[in-house]
Amino acid sequence: MIKKKEKKKFKRKNIKLQNIEIDNLEKFDEEDLVEEKRAEKKIIEKGKTSQKSNLNLKEGRIIQVESNYKCRVKIAGAELICTLSGRLKQVNYETRTLVAVGDFVNVNLAKDPRIEEILPRKNTLSRFSEENFQKEVIIASNIDQVIITASYSKPELSPGLIDRYICAAQINNILPIICVNKIDLAECREDVKKKMKFYEDTDFRVIYTSVKNDAGIDKLKEVLKNKETVFSGHSGAGKSSLINLLQPNINLEIAEISSYTGKGIHTTTSSQLIEWFFGGYLVDTPGIKTFGLHREDKAYLPLVFPGFSQYADKCKFNNCTHTHELGCAVKEAVNNDKFPVERYESYLRIFESL
Ligand SMILES: Nc1nc2c(ncn2[C@@H]2O[C@H](COP(=O)(O)OP(=O)(O)OP(=O)(O)O)[C@@H](O)[C@H]2O)c(=O)[nH]1
Ligand SMILES: [Mg+2]
Ligand SMILES: [Zn+2]
Structure with missing residues (x-):
């Protein structure tokens, strides 16, 4: 093994790695990355801390x-x-x-x-732009849970977006809860349940709501009480409407879906933290179009993608990415129709996007 100091030197001088004997290349990369991150964090933390101690x-x-x-x-x-x-x-x-x-x-x-x-910060729910430099947009910080707000229709439910939220939340120690709103627009409750069966079967909390007929509002309130919650999701899903219903007289601005695109028109333009009268806090946020994860989260994806955990320890390799490996229990489950192929394809799309 080469010493950490030497690794740095090699990196700086750009000396080709094949000249050195490394027994575990993966570990080498990982350690290097961790060290770099630590140094970076130190600089950032230093800047955050005031050097002037005589301030009020x-x-x-x-x-x-x-x-x-x-x-x-x-x-x-x-x-x-x-x-x-x-x-x-x-x-x-x-x-x-x-x-x-x-x-x-x-x-x-x-x-x-x-x-x-x-x-x-205890944690942050952040999304990252998909261009090269992957700038971070922090949706909220220091929170317990995220209500992934989706609507049954208008705008259309997007399971791919739900997958991304779940992964980001789990990586950052935030509890993901799915809220499917506008269920009054469905022909019957079974139609809605069918769409969410996968998430319910994989032990995620799914709450079905309607602002039009108050369905599910009490259940939602129950999970919000005494917690710090961020509401996030597509524009027009009904985040502000749900909050208005839960906290009358708060009067957050809401607006009709565009009849032209069937999507929200980005009514909420800045996030705000508000105290619930029944205990706890909420953050209402502007709707998003896409949710990009960070490149460095790629290593965690195989561990946190919804539904994988029950198979992952049966994979032949313990660092299996469930993509190309032989003896992968996830792929086997997909082939045997035990794991929905749409969700597996969603995983591959996210994995490859990073
Ligand atoms: N049918 C039906 N419409 C709803 C429901 N909830 C909200 N809406 C409507 O959906 C539209 C968008 O609601 P908003 O609360 O503004 O959505 P939002 O998620 O806050 O949107 P942004 O602020 O743009 O991110 C409004 O016209 C609401 O009246 C619901 O349960 N059923
Ligand atoms: Mg809003
Ligand atoms: Zn696998």
């Missing part, structure tokens, strides 16, 4: 981001518009979102309130 800092939480430089922060029950310290603007070049709804921050209250520190 108060902890608060970001409830709305107006721009990358201005947000609404709740501090001890009061709401303040705060700007972002210049130092925080400089450090992170990997993300489009310097601060996110749900962030805990330290604010300097001396004159114009200014965010001096972003406290370490």
Whole structure:
């Protein structure tokens, strides 16, 4: 084995790897990546921490981001518009979102309130652009669960999008819950259940709702109580409508689906964190078109893709990606009609997109 220091040296000088003896190439790559990530994180964390210790800092939480430089922060029950310290603007070049709804921050209250520190995040639900540099958009931070809001129709239900949300949530320690809204538009409940059978069989919580006839609203409320939840999904699925129904007098803006495209028209334009009157918090978010995962999540995909866990330990190789390997129990299940081929194809699409 070569030492870590040497690995770095080789990397820097761009010396070809075939000149060195490595017993486990995969491990080598992995360790290298972890080390690089750690160094990067250190730089970012350093930038987040204020060097000035004599400031009058108060902890608060970001409830709305107006721009990358201005947000609404709740501090001890009061709401303040705060700007972002210049130092925080400089450090992170990997993300489009310097601060996110749900962030805990330290604010300097001396004159114009200014965010001096972003406290370490418990987790984030993020999506990544699919172009080369994969910039991050943080949907929300420090949350317990995501309500993956889909509609039975108008707009059409997209299982591929649900798969992506589930993977991202599980990788980031966020509980995914699927809410299929607008079930009043289905001919019968069986039609809806059929579409979601796979997710129910794989032990995901699926809640069926209608804002038009209140179906499922109590069940939804039950899972929201005393939890911090982000509502995310396609535009027009009914996120804001569901929240309006659960919390009368909140009056979030909602709008009709475009009769031309059958899709939502992106009515909610900025996320906000709100306290439920029955306990807990919610984040309403703008609808999204696509949900890209991060390239580095590729290694976790074979472990977290819905329904794989029951087969994965029967695969011949314990690092099986369930794509090309011999003796793959997932592929066998697909061939024997035990695992739906549509979901397996969805997995391959996500895997290959990374
Ligand atoms: N039939 C039916 N329509 C619904 C239901 N829930 C919401 N809608 C309608 O769907 C449209 C879109 O609802 P919104 O709440 O604005 O959707 P959204 O997910 O917040 O959309 P964005 O803010 O654009 O992301 C509105 O016209 C609602 O009245 C439902 O359960 N059944
Ligand atoms: Mg909305
Ligand atoms: Zn496999």
